[in-house]
Amino acid sequence: MGQGREIIGREREVSRCAAMLREEVPAVLVLGETGVGKSALVASVREELAGFAETFEIHGSPSLQRVPYGVLAPFLGGLPTEHAGSRISVLRAFWRRVEELRSASDSRLVLVIDDAHSIDPLTAEVIAELVGAGWAQALVTSPDGTLLPPPLMQLWIDGGAERIDLQPFSQDEAELFLEAVLGSRVLPSSARRLWRESQGNPMLLRCLIEEALNTGVLIERKGTWLLASEPERRGDGLVGLVRDQLQRLSAEERDALMLVAVAQPAALGLIEGSFGAEVVRGLVAKRLILPPDGPDGALRLRHGVYGEAIFQLIPLSRSLRLQQLAADHRARQVATADGLLCAVSWALGCGLALEETTFLRAARLAARLGENSLALR
Structure with missing residues (x-):
């Protein structure tokens, strides 16, 4: 297999992003769903800026999102414990460490904040202050602007940031x-x-x-x-990819996403009633599910193949709980074509009982749609 990279097809965006930073734009926000190529674009931009600017990476982490200055810890080794809660002390310690790590050149400094939606608000304040003071520029990635911590979002609102939206390939x-x-x-x-x-x-x-x-x-x-x-079942690669995505979510978001996969098209009321409207908004903002559609606010996974992998990852205990939540919904679900296929696929995977007439309807529909492997099952 060739050595193609996700950056294929993103050359225009790489050039545009690098040009913005060369033109001293304070910050560039790169937004797009997981897997659309944000990290690959950032890596290429760093290569483009070599010799012109020095870049330092800060990686957002869901596990550190509630820890004040958590992602800055590698830069704060010499900070006394009693000063760890002081924003000014953290700012000075961080900047001092960056200056120590920088080369002797007078090149510009670009802070690369990957997964910026997963950094804590206090870290975001430090970064925004550095950028606002002109000490550094920032290259920021996030699935959606609405997920950014307020200090970074304020850079955009105040006109101190440009935005690049990465779209899926045509x-x-x-x-x-x-x-x-x-x-x-x-x-x-x-x-x-x-x-x-x-x-x-x-x-x-x-x-x-x-x-x-x-x-x-x-x-x-x-x-x-x-x-x-057609593949008989999804392999380890896709299942591993989906597992990684699930681990980045809260427990409520994971359960809600699994229930959407089980029940899709899932009624908005079913998901909101079980997990709350905020969880639904978060999954939409993270571009894991599509916005509510139709008069009943139907929810669907953004990527249908994710559902096939999710089915393989749901533990038995959780599947029983989701089955209970979806039981009343399933009777209405089989009235729609896509809902029928999803319900039957789920039932086959979990060994759930459905009426024979439901299986026959699903087999005929799958055959008409060219889903031969599902029809044979």
């Missing part, structure tokens, strides 16, 4: 990505199917490629790659 961009990764032409129908399954998300697209190669589903014939069949 079908043409996805085909170019596939050809770059695989090293040769891809059958258009196979490229279209992979694009549709990944919805243009570069990380998910790469994961599907690797999974299809590992299972022998994606094969090369006379210099052209094609999908020979």
